[in-house]
Amino acid sequence: MQRVRMSLPYFENFGWQAEVVTVAPPYTDMAQDELLLQSVPTFVKVHTVKALNKSFTSKIGLGSIALRSLWYYRQKINRILKKQKFDLIYFSTTQFPVCILGAYWKKRFGIPYVIDMQDPWHSDYYINKPKSQRPPKYWFAYRLNKYLEPIAIKNVDGLVSVSAGYVSQLKSRYPQIKNVPSAVITFGAFAPDLQIAVQNGGRFPSLLNEGYFNMVYAGRGGTDLHQAIRPVFEAFKIVLKHDFAKYSKIRFHFIGTSYAPTGQGQATILPLALQLGLENYVTELTGRISYYHTLLTLQQANALLIPGSDDPQYTASKIFPYLLTGKPVLAIFNKASSAIPILNDYGVQHVYNYDEVSEADLLTFFDQLSNNNFNHTEYNTDAVAKYSAVEMTRAQCLLFNQIVNGYR
Template identity: 25%
Template structure:
């Protein structure tokens, strides 16, 4: 199929880019990989990699379309004591000036700003006031959120600022998108009540009362790029090395503040199964890329339940393509979601594509469960509701673990995944942008 002429440009402003393989980078990468096929040029403004704190992932570059045109700017360095680490804040002024330069020299049709970094959203408002170019904010995570398990001073201050800054950033917005409608619905309720009818039902589009122009919203998953699984990688030796006689149950990705309840119930279920002689001692539980979360560590939980001999954790972020390879080598892939109903794990897609059995726990209302159900891949899934007590969760984990031991056939149907692909999400995004930018309709 011949690609349409790229006669429109989407300016994507995001402080991180390759070789940083953060989850936030995946969002614009996955969407941007398919923009060219839709007649749009993906134009990226980001920060020079020498200002990143993350360990570089050089192989990650191969997962990006050659259609991206990228400009990198400087950032203020981190000083000691480390008062400001957020790169979106350290590079805020440079990104603003860089965006104005691009807008002066090129024809930009729309500006799209994924968050976090949450300060990134404020650039949209500032650029609109200066240029009147419509902008959209994409909620990878909710800005104002539940911090029950993060009651430290930094988290409290962050939420205090969020309540001040979010209305400022959203005031002149044309599009609010997110990995799920539930991620941004509260933001619409706080700032744009005209999006709701008298019964509280959310409308697809409305008018921004501050600009008197069309405004829309859009929920679209991270999705996945099937080409990622076709890429050749170097030296993908798994963290467990040559433990070829062990069955690896692998959790890959950030450990969430609201996942602690699930982990405790899972470990307690494993500990009780061991006491009863119903645990497979060939299994080793690996947690990789869990991040520098501030709360109680996974290893500490393992010690509490007498499981330290079968639990390993690597907190540092690992090469993305290597992790895909390791998922396919695991005996079972673990995914623990959140006690919050809006959470939808982007890692669900990559886990399904690994073609390994998934043992998961999600809130009953999580869209991740809908995905697993549609793919006939939820037979080892625990469904959480707030009414569940710890004993019920433990019992449900024991049930799915024993089902996994019973060699239940794993035959997922991946055809329904197509509607969750990055290509599909890109089409939805462009369709919405063209709806609210009628004067810029492609000829």
């Protein structure tokens, strides 16, 4: 959703007029933020669809918004396509089951379609993990994804992805798409969002500790982040022991770490802090907060932490809101992650891979943080322009042009 939302103001700049079809708010149980509408241009036409009521479908174990809305998407877009001519259908969502409709509409109406792979769809990543580390209903989701993914991917006309690894994996799995156009496009930096967050700051309670140095990470948790977080915690233990009075004011906040409904999420970062004896310095809020509450909290922080997964394909496509704040950033990723060269392009000072980050690197960061030696960060202006939302929209439209011109 975020990629398209950030692109909507700019599609027409590159010759494309977009209409959006989405699930109506009453039918989703996901965190809702009406402020998102402030960034959607009024000239964009938005259609909404219904979904089966979760209070009924959950009784048979069906909670996915994609599956609950699939029939309604089919019916609604059938009516739209009968009335108007469209050049392309663009799926940009992590609710991947909806994408199987692309093959149906392509066959019925002759319209090519593109899928945006923001995450892996069918993945073996968790198959050998302990049950406690797997997502909820993994057994069912794994088998469903294995069945649905080929329906959508074998007929796709183009792929967008945040990771080159996602594209190469799909083209290897499905040889019939090896020549379809594809593009690796990160999420763009969309500065208006930070302004909207500040302008509406009175709506949101503060989640940070006044009078402390607050270091914030907002995003999903998981044990796959431990390799990136552990060296940070271990270095923090060292500086605490060296000069307790100086460093004991630092607090770590991990916010929105679970996709489970509020109050039902299991902490995945706090157990690591407990293991290292740092539970008094680490707060984990598993419940998701709204997008703009997140952006406001990032701006209120003293410094930001971006830990990457041990999955080398993990891209942390949400790094740009962190960078837009101008706050000090400590980023640690798998050495193969595409986030590292992006952060280096920007000129972020403290970017490391967890195999090579040294104790000295992290001690330097904590020393700078406690001494308040960070000034408002000025990033490489070429990188700021290169990764802006408008340039990411341009890249999408170039791919759309290639697909449509080749389809005629």
